[in-house]
Amino acid sequence: xxxxEKIFYGEAPGRxxxxxxxxxxxxxxxxxxxxxxxxxxSFYEYxxxxxxLRLRQCHASGVSFEGEENLKPQPxxxxxxxxxxxxxxxxxxSGGNFLYSPFRFDYSDPAGxxxxxxxxxxxxxxxxxxxxxxxxxxxxxxxxYLRSFLRDYYKAEFFSLHRKYDKxxxxxxxxxxxxxTALRVRDSFRHILSGIQTYFGFDRVRLYLIDEKNRKLKGxxxxxxxxxxxxxxxxxxxxxxxxxxxxxxxxxxxxxxxMERYKDCVLYMPLAVQGVTIGLLIVDxxxxxxxxxxxxxxxxxxxxxxxxxxxxxxxxxxxVEELSLYDELTKLPLRRYxxxxxxxxFYRAERFKQPLALIWADIDHFKEVNDTYGHxxxxxxxxxxGRVILSNLRKIDFPCRYGGDEIVILLPQxxxxxxxxxxxxxxxxxxxxxxxxPFSKTRELRVTMSIGVSTFPQDASSMDALLEKADDALYxxxxxxxxxxxxxxxxxxxxxxxxxGSPPPASLP
Amino acid sequence: xxxxxxxxxxxxxxxxxxxxxxxxxxxxPDTAVEFSVKSRASLWESLFTHLRDPKRNPMPDIIExxxxxxxxxxxxxxxxxxxxxxxPLAQRRYPEFILKELCRNxxxxxxxxxxxxxxxxFYRPQALKGAxxxxxxxxxxxxxxxxxxxxxxxxxxxxxxxxxxxxxxSGSVSVADVLPRVWGRRGGLFSEDFNRATFxxxxxxxxxxxxxxxxxxxxxxxxxxxxxxxxxxxAEESAFIISSRKLAGSGRSGLRMLPYPGYPSxxxxxxxxxxxxxxxxxxPSGSAAFVSWAMEPRNLSFFTESFGVFPCLRSVFExxxxxxxxxxxxxxxxxxxxxxxxxMVYPTAELLLERALWNxxxxxxxxxxxxxxxxxxxxxxxxxxxxLLSLY
Numbered sequence: 036x037x038x039x040e041k042i043f044y045g046e047a048p049g050r051x052x053x054x055x056x057x058x059x060x061x062x063x064x065x066x067x068x069x070x071x072x073x074x075x076x077s078f079y080e081y082x083x084x085x086x087x088l089r090l091r092q093c094h095a096s097g098v099s100f101e102g103e104e105n106l107k108p109q110p111x112x113x114x115x116x117x118x119x120x121x122x123x124x125x126x127x128x129s130g131g132n133f134l135y136s137p138f139r140f141d142y143s144d145p146a147g148x149x150x151x152x153x154x155x156x157x158x159x160x161x162x163x164x165x166x167x168x169x170x171x172x173x174x175x176x177x178x179x180y181l182r183s184f185l186r187d188y189y190k191a192e193f194f195s196l197h198r199k200y201d202k203x204x205x206x207x208x209x210x211x212x213x214x215x216t217a218l219r220v221r222d223s224f225r226h227i228l229s230g231i232q233t234y235f236g237f238d239r240v241r242l243y244l245i246d247e248k249n250r251k252l253k254g255x256x257x258x259x260x261x262x263x264x265x266x267x268x269x270x271x272x273x274x275x276x277x278x279x280x281x282x283x284x285x286x287x288x289x290x291x292x293x294m295e296r297y298k299d300c301v302l303y304m305p306l307a308v309q310g311v312t313i314g315l316l317i318v319d320x321x322x323x324x325x326x327x328x329x330x331x332x333x334x335x336x337x338x339x340x341x342x343x344x345x346x347x348x349x350x351x352x353x354x355v356e357e358l359s360l361y362d363e364l365t366k367l368p369l370r371r372y373x374x375x376x377x378x379x380x381f382y383r384a385e386r387f388k389q390p391l392a393l394i395w396a397d398i399d400h401f402k403e404v405n406d407t408y409g410h411x412x413x414x415x416x417x418x419x420x421g422r423v424i425l426s427n428l429r430k431i432d433f434p435c436r437y438g439g440d441e442i443v444i445l446l447p448q449x450x451x452x453x454x455x456x457x458x459x460x461x462x463x464x465x466x467x468x469x470x471x472x473p474f475s476k477t478r479e480l481r482v483t484m485s486i487g488v489s490t491f492p493q494d495a496s497s498m499d500a501l502l503e504k505a506d507d508a509l510y511x512x513x514x515x516x517x518x519x520x521x522x523x524x525x526x527x528x529x530x531x532x533x534x535x536g537s538p539p540p541a542s543l544p
Numbered sequence: 545x546x547x548x549x550x551x552x553x554x555x556x557x558x559x560x561x562x563x564x565x566x567x568x569x570x571x572x573p574d575t576a577v578e579f580s581v582k583s584r585a586s587l588w589e590s591l592f593t594h595l596r597d598p599k600r601n602p603m604p605d606i607i608e609x610x611x612x613x614x615x616x617x618x619x620x621x622x623x624x625x626x627x628x629x630x631x632p633l634a635q636r637r638y639p640e641f642i643l644k645e646l647c648r649n650x651x652x653x654x655x656x657x658x659x660x661x662x663x664x665x666f667y668r669p670q671a672l673k674g675a676x677x678x679x680x681x682x683x684x685x686x687x688x689x690x691x692x693x694x695x696x697x698x699x700x701x702x703x704x705x706x707x708x709x710x711x712x713x714s715g716s717v718s719v720a721d722v723l724p725r726v727w728g729r730r731g732g733l734f735s736e737d738f739n740r741a742t743f744x745x746x747x748x749x750x751x752x753x754x755x756x757x758x759x760x761x762x763x764x765x766x767x768x769x770x771x772x773x774x775x776x777x778x779a780e781e782s783a784f785i786i787s788s789r790k791l792a793g794s795g796r797s798g799l800r801m802l803p804y805p806g807y808p809s810x811x812x813x814x815x816x817x818x819x820x821x822x823x824x825x826x827x828p829s830g831s832a833a834f835v836s837w838a839m840e841p842r843n844l845s846f847f848t849e850s851f852g853v854f855p856c857l858r859s860v861f862e863x864x865x866x867x868x869x870x871x872x873x874x875x876x877x878x879x880x881x882x883x884x885x886x887x888m889v890y891p892t893a894e895l896l897l898e899r900a901l902w903n904x905x906x907x908x909x910x911x912x913x914x915x916x917x918x919x920x921x922x923x924x925x926x927x928x929x930x931x932l933l934s935l936y
Binding site for chain 1: 551553555562580581582583584585588589595596597616714715767768769771772773774775889896906909928931932935936
């Protein structure tokens with residue numbers, strides 16, 4: 036039993052501060068059993084609503100134990116009289132000699148409410164039928180001894196509630212911070228859910244967001260009791276009355292009976308910003324079936340506005356970020372985003388001594404396409420090029436619309452040969468694409484790409500040099516007939532030959 | 545090393561464990577061991593409290609749990625894997641019916657089966673005179689038992705002793721009370737494929753109703769005032785006793801034992817309790833060593849015999865069965881033993897049923913119970929269990 040040496044006020048011996056109510060109860064019963072030569076001492080809490088005495092802790096034969104016993108004292112019995120009069124009552128039955136010492140105290144709800152939390156019950160002290168009965172003086176002594184202990188029980192209860200209060204205050208401060216900073220961190224939804232789980236510790240928290248365009252409630256993330264977060268993107272609920280209870284809640288049509296049943300262990304919290312519902316946060320203790328404290332529910336509800344705002348802000352932030360980082364036409368990242376990733380990948384390649392290849396592609400005769408068929412057709416060409424590129428890359432590859440019809444692709448951990456293979460595939464797939472041009476004679480258009488490739492560390496040792504060499508290779512292709520692929524090392528070799536006087540090859544391997 | 549032991553209505557268990565620990569301390573004086581006895585509800589709450597805030601609510605090193613909590617708490621990451629650390633687990637030295645529900649992942653084990661009990665019917669032949677002529681035959685079925693209770697009840701009201709006593713009762717009708725009867729009717733809380741809850745199925749609801757009827761008719765006293773004033777009644781004061789333990793002094797008081805009524809073809813529901821090592825134990829190997837030590841035949845035999853239950857280790861279990869005075873009845877029970885499923889949502893489903901039974905018990909005690917109440921409570925509990933199944 037853990038206890039520290041902090042002395043409480045009072046006369047009873049061994050008055051120390053116990054860690055937790057249970058430790059305190061064990062000590063109290065153990066002490067009274069020893070001091071008054073009891074066979075057993077039991078602590079019961081009385082439930083006024085049901086009239087039941089519920090056993091919390093027992094001590095007998097040197098062992099403390101919790102019990103599961105709910106018993107109703109007979110009207111007029113010794114226990115019932117003790118509870119009525121709040122005075123100790125002795126009794127002797129065939130089961131043994133008993134002394135009932137009742138207690139009652141009230142304390143204010145530390146959660147800030149005006150209600151009073153009552154604590155009522157009795158301690159049953161027991162001697163075997165053959166042992167001596169409780170004398171009146173002994174009964175008075177035992178009762179006084181217990182009452183002095185129970186004053187500390189009151190304190191233990193109070194401290195326990197006070198700790199909860201302290202925890203709530205800390206939660207308010209820290210959660211406000213969590214929600215306020217959600218915007219600045221990656222995976223802001225995760226951040227919000229983690230914050231809720233850290234301070235409330237529900238069995239589960241789930242976040243659903245409304246997809247207005249498709250009229251759906253879509254699952255986003257779920258956090259379990261251990262704080263483990265997973266995607267629930269597979270959950271999609273049509274946002275129609277009667278389609279699902281979550282939809283009904285969001286639409287404000289939920290049935291009261293259903294909510295009533297779950298009110299103690301589930302909170303469905305629609306998230307609304309300026310009167311518009313944007314999603315649904317569900318917290319539950321369904322697995323443990325443990326009641327969520329009303330104060331916790333109230334506090335989480337009071338955070339509802341902040342959570343909704345944080346969720347909405349991060350969603351907007353994601354949208355803005357997407358707009359500023361991605362090209363709407365090709366769906367490829369823009370140059371600004373590329374520069375950031377290029378730097379990261381280059382440092383990684385340098386540090387781990389891994390190869391890094393760079394492809395620089397240019398759509399052949401793109402200016403003529405625009406001039407001849409108009410910008411709409413030019414846009415279609417770019418869109419198709421973007422589609423072909425995105426559908427052929429690995430997860431770690433990073434493409435970018437570098438400007439106009441120029442596209443750059445970063446290929447981490449790829450050699451020149453691997454980059455060439457990918458370039459060939461892209462080139463071939465794009466060449467096979469037929470772009471409909473209804474007003475032209477041929478009714479369709481086909482385009483090709485010129486591609487230059489450079490690699491680190493073979494061709495260049497810096498970022499700028501790597502870009503420059505890929506551009507050199509591209510230039511070489513453009514000046515040698517277009518529609519081909521050139522790797523810088525081969526271009527360099529060809530140039531050397533040119534310098535030496537050999538005729539330049541029409542194309543590279 | 546800190547151990548959490550499940551509390552028991554029979555104080556002999558706590559004392560037996562205390563003695564067991566004294567033996568351990570004598571054998572290993574350098575290892576300090578403390579134990580707390582927690583109620584099932586309190587243990588459940590403590591485990592979840594730990595999950596919510598592990599730093600403020602540390603786990604003990606070793607916990608005793610009902611076997612069918614293993615899947616849930618191992619999935620939640622609370623229990624350490626023991627299959628290679630506890631020799632009887634590594635060698636699978638347990639009866640097959642226990643191993644079957646030990647862990648859903650073949651080859652791993654997050655708790656070691658320790659002891660088991662099975663509810664049975666005890667009767668006092670003298671009290672049945674004139675009411676039952678062939679106990680073995682007449683008390684084999686639930687209907688026969690029920691009729692005998694009525695006959696005995698009539699005479700016992702005159703002569704004093706109660707007709708039926710259930711020493712393990714917590715006061716209300718509980719899951720532990722109704723499940724043997726549900727099993728007897730071939731019901732259960734979930735369908736065989738575990739895809740849906742079956743609380744309202746005829747076999748399950750019927751089994752629950754059979755027991756509730758005992759409470760409604762006053763054969764089982766709810767929230768017993770008498771027990772509060774006088775303590776548990778001695779065995780000799782009841783004609784029938786339903787208990788999953790071998791009763792202390794049952795031989796002296798002339799009690800005889802029969803299988804739980806309503807399993808005509810033999811068999812019975814077994815309740816198995818295991819020892820598990822916390823995944824956050826500061827001394828995982830020392831804790832596993834304690835579990836191994838507790839499983840040693842001598843220690844296991846002493847512990848289980850002290851409060852009238854069976855050991856889980858196959859050799860000790862079989863030896864006990866051979867020595868058992870009531871071995872015919874036990875052979876009948878162990879002919880086709882059945883365990884509660886060890887699946888993630890099962891313990892929660894039991895809690896849902898427990899809550900329904902609590903509400904019904906209060907109604908019965910107030911005298912305003914109606915059959916419709918049972919239907920309503922079971923429909924709601926089943927809905928919640930189904931919902932849980934969809935989530936986990």
